[in-house]
Amino acid sequence: MKALRFHAAKDLRIEEVAKPGAPGPGQVLIRNRFVGICGTDLHEYSYGPIFIPTAPHPFTGASGPQVLGHEFGGVVEAVGEGVVGLRPGDRVSVQPLIMPRSGDYFADRGLFHLSPQLALAGLSWQGGGMADYCLLHDYNLVKIPDAMTDSEAALVEPTAVAVYACDRGGVRAGSSVLITGAGPIGILTLLAARAAGAARLFLSDINDARLAFARDVVDDIVTINPRRDDPGRVVRARTEGEVGCDVAIECVGNEHALKACLDAVRKQGVVVQTGLHPHENPLDWFQVTFKDVDIRGSWAYPTQYWPRVIGLISSGLLPAKKVVTRTITLDRAVADGFDALLDPAGEQLKILIDLGA
Template sequence: MMMTMMHKDEQEENKEEMMDSNNKAAWLVGIKNLQIQPYHLPPLGPYDVKVQIKALGICGSDVHHFKNMRVANFIVKKPMVIGHECAGIIKEIGSNVKSLAVGDRVALEPGKSCQNCNLCKNGSYNLCKKMKFFGSPPTNGSLANQVVHPENLVFKLPDNVSLEEGAMCEPLSVGVHACRRANVGPDTKVLIIGAGPIGLVTMLAARAFGAPKVIIADVDDHRLSVAKDLGANGTIKVSTSIQDIGEEVVKFHKSMGEGIDISFDCVGFDKTMSTALNATLSGGKVCLVGLGQSQMTIPLVAAAAAAAREVDVIGIFRYRNTWPLCIELLRTGKIDVKPLITHRFKFTQEDVEKAFETSAQGGKAIKVMFNL
């Protein structure tokens, strides 16, 4: 009897290993070098679920890793599975999972915190120093056939929210968290600098939060056109020259009328942050969202700058507790992210390479999406 039981256990283990060997992922193995290779998953814990990934978007940080093997101080030192904006279908659940079932369509929040440090206990789990975040070294990401993830970071999608929209909850969360941090509401007029994917979702979130007027600035005519189509009240083309700040601030004030209460810098350069500080009304807020430079030199104490006018400078890092709200905004139609998805690719070696090159080149590409 014991021999028979052992034989059955070995059969189950071999079956699981065989199933796992069919799981493939996109591994970043060098600069601009992605390879689809086997990805062996960790065992399914009692509070974990196994998700078949069906939709995954390419983020700006993914592109930085692809081009440079690093984002700021996050350095890729060994082969790593890339990707983190994802949604899929539950294939298996752990023994203690209660809120999800096999077959559920879900969106995944990609960061797993320690849940024990003071930051986590106080609710700021996104700042946890032990955070394990999909596709941020050294943690493997989710551009794979299947992944294992904790139940509490997996959210069921309503019937009228697609898997692609579920994957878009991740970038949308950045915009939602930024608007929460800056207290956007019906009495705040908003300037957004940068009409890339994050600038656009921040604009959508600001409108959903009730901002009566949102204008957006960028160097690219096409992206400004997209912003206008998505509901921006005004668009302004700007330059990369720091000498143009004064002239651009006049344009912003003229477009806004009564002045700018909150500015979001979704780029993150000396020029864009200086422009935001100069454009914002005394007593207003500037929220730094983009991280284009690792160090900045900005006018905080000049007579017309932030300190003398009590302009609050705040920052954000990713997001926290945003998925339920993002899903509700999508379900009710208060936010429509579908127009942001400009390119779609399959999960093949050729398409993975094309998709990342397309995203890296920019141009008319806003959100590049994989359909697995």
């Protein structure tokens, strides 16, 4: 089968590799349909290996070369012994986290995403979404309804990140929310906050094109370019009592964006850190104490989110497909996908690869 594999930084190759064998007990073979290029994939391509193991992964045994792609969906091809609720022909979305199901402190409490032995399909597993087929566990697959398209199935994973960020922040009906970063996760978080009932939405980014794109997605937001305007001042001027927003969600992994969140949030508000910072960053801890705020991390998502997120997307309450700006073939994935998304002057936001094209 054809697959895109990571060998080293700036070394992605379209190769012919062996198709996975018949699924074993509790396993399912799927034919992949659509896969998204994630920011994590871009970081691996630019600077990796980061999450891709150079020695066998302690749980899965996987190591490079690695088939990329953890935002994907497909069609069930075959099921192994003991698999229930799935059969050949079912359309599915992939929940890519792989970990012990028991005998682990966090797994025993249903907090599978916090397992220290965590692996991901497309990063530290035998396969991923950027190939014709992938062998997975039955717990990695959730059927999608007729109302959901195959391409939307590939958007469940990044949307789950956004929904969890809003949950961590306690976003609810009437909330005022600042989101820093107008990339795919930032705009999906914008949509998730609106779906949760947020009444006042602010979005900060230094890219005016992305801010304009976001206004087309959600037309009543307040956009801020911090190179021209101070996010905290803008947010305070447009919130009740000029006290700041209820929740600020950092979706960049940038020191200045995190500081802007702390400045813009009201006293006893919540700051959620979703973007991955590449190094330690200083924060004004006097303000954290003085403002009596909560600062919460938001790592991935609980694996149980899939039915909920599928429902949000398929019902139209969270129109995730609005973030997609291009669909390409696997043969063009590097030039028209990875390189296009890394182009500072580029206009692409979210690119999907159509494995069936």
